[in-house]
Amino acid sequence: MELRYLAAFVAVAEELHFGRAAKRLRMAQPPLSQQIRQLERELDVQLFERSTRSVRLTGAGEAFLGPVRTVLADLESATRLARAAGRGESGRVSVGFAGASSHTTLPRLTRAVRTAHPGIALVMRGQTYANRALDEVAEGCLDLGFVRSPVTRPGVRTRVIAEEELVCALASDHPLARQERIAVADLAAEPFVSFPANAGSSLRDVTFLTCERAGYLPRVVQEAPDSYTILALVAMGVGVTLTLTSCTHIQQTGLVYRPLAGAPVLLRSALAWRADNPSAALRSVLDVARETLPTPQGHPETAEDGAVAGPPA
Structure with a gap:
């Protein structure tokens, strides 16, 4: 069953006049009449009662009209959605x-x-x-x-x-909190709070790499799934952590942030x-x-497939 037959049927059903329906569809009347007859043959029912003076829907035609309108409306909606999706809208x-x-x-x-x-x-x-x-x-x-x-x-x-910088977070009553900057080497004996080992956290990876460069591996005493929980544990005095400047908006009672001594870790x-x-x-x-979110100055706009965007942090 062709969609143009359904559109022809709706036009005739609404106009109840083949001439006006043909004009509405911008086609000649004989082809329109042929389409309606073909549709009736496919359905094996009569949709219209025709005379020289009038056109009326049969009972079958009245039953058919509502669902056909729904089908055509759904098709129009689907077409709009597909075109919008194709345009990225x-x-x-x-x-x-x-x-x-x-x-x-x-x-x-x-x-x-x-x-x-x-x-x-x-x-x-x-x-x-x-x-x-x-x-x-x-x-x-x-x-x-x-x-x-x-x-x-x-x-x-x-x-x-x-671009963010690695900083140290520790309890406000920690002896190192009195320092303006904290050397990573000075944290060697401290317990650490960190993301889980197998969570895929790049911050955990950088923390271990930074500590390893200072001559030790951090002793993780507790793990937590997010920065909010980690920093709450640090504020409680459970341990220290290395975090990012983007996380310093998290303010907890008993928590302070201190920059690291030496060259910044970015x-x-x-x-x-x-x-x-x-x-x-x-x-x-x-x-x-x-x-x-524009690219900061000094960085390439886009790294191509497999390319490295700037030097390692």
């Missing part, structure tokens, strides 16, 4: 991120996307740590991930959106996506992100 984009480190960047992006493209739904996946987010982007499980640069993963593109936040992801909605989100 609608669709779903899955985003992986880890809580506190996205405190500033993520709300700016989500608000801007809602304003620019209200038809795009962002599906948020919290507590997706940087390393895991990168894996899931590479595997096609996520459209967009907040990761740490540099990235050397074939098929994945990245763009740096922020981590670069980036967005990552598969180079071959065909989603037009993702391209629209990336365009919004370029305006909302």
Whole structure:
């Protein structure tokens, strides 16, 4: 059954006049009459009672009219949605991120996307740590991930959106809290609070690397799944931790932050996506992100597949 037959049927049913229906459809009357007769043959029912003076719907025609209108309306709606999706104006984009480190960047992006493209739904996946987010982007499980640069993963593109510095968080009554800056070597005997070992946290990796460069491996006495819990434990005096400047908005009673002595340890936040992801909605989100979360000066706009965006942190 052809859709043009259904459109012809609705036009005649609404006009109850073949001449007016043909004019509405911008076609000649004989082909319209042929389409209606073909539709009746396919259905094996008579849809119209015709005379030289009038056209009326039969009982079968009246029963057929409502569902046909629904089918045509659904088709029109589906066509609009498909075209909007093709233009990147609608669709779903899955985003992986880890809580506190996205405190500033993520709300700016989500608000801007809602304003620019209200038809795009962002599906948020919290507590997706940087390393895991990168894996899931590479595997096609996520459209967009907040990761740490540099990235050397074939098929994945990245763009740096922020640069952060490693700082020390410790209890306010800790003896080292009286110092303006804390040497990483001075934390060698301290208990640490950290992310779980197998969670995919790049911050944990950088913490261990920084301590190893200072001559020791940190002694982790307690693990927690997010920065808010880690810093609460630090405020309780359970241990110390190395965190990022993006997390210093978390203010707890009994908690202080101190910069590290020596050359700053920098981590670069980036967005990552598969180079071959065909989603037009993702391209629209990336365009919004370029305006909302611009690349800091001194960094390449986009790292190509498997390329390194800047020197290691």
